[in-house]
Amino acid sequence: MTTLRFLLALTAALSLNVAQAGLWGRLFGPDNYWECLLDEMPGTLTYGGSMEKLAQCKKRFPDPTAYKPGKGLLGPKDFQGCLAKYLETTKEALARHSIQNACFRLFPPN
Known part of the structure; x- marks a missing residue:
């Protein structure tokens, strides 16, 4: 015992x-700028909150071109799955646009 x-x-x-x-x-946690946005942006309510999260991700990952498509084993498998997962709880326009950009970068549609 x-x-x-x-x-x-x-x-x-x-x-x-x-x-x-x-x-x-x-x-x-996230490995690149785009994954950081997908982790931080969902549920954002204000423009100021979106700007703060963009700045945090940019500070943490200064080179947004350093990434590989896809998010790993547990993440979405395609562009539509990414949008469905991350846009559901987000109403603020800049946050939604950032999520759409991140999904496009990580899961380019065919």
Whole structure:
């Protein structure tokens, strides 16, 4: 029983350290500017919020041309799937336009 408690405590401690160091976001977060937009823009309500998120993604990924099409195993498989997933909760015009651009870049329609 003490071994189990030790393993649980160790796991909890490591999880907190990873989260505090920002490593979780680096490991499982966006890899490029366009993925950053898809992570940040959904649900944006104001123009100012959209501008702030654009600036954050630009600061984090200064070169928007450095990307590979597609988002990985768990993301959408095509352009229409990307739009359906990310535009659903977004009403603000600039945020919607940014999401459409990101979907087009990551999942170019044929």
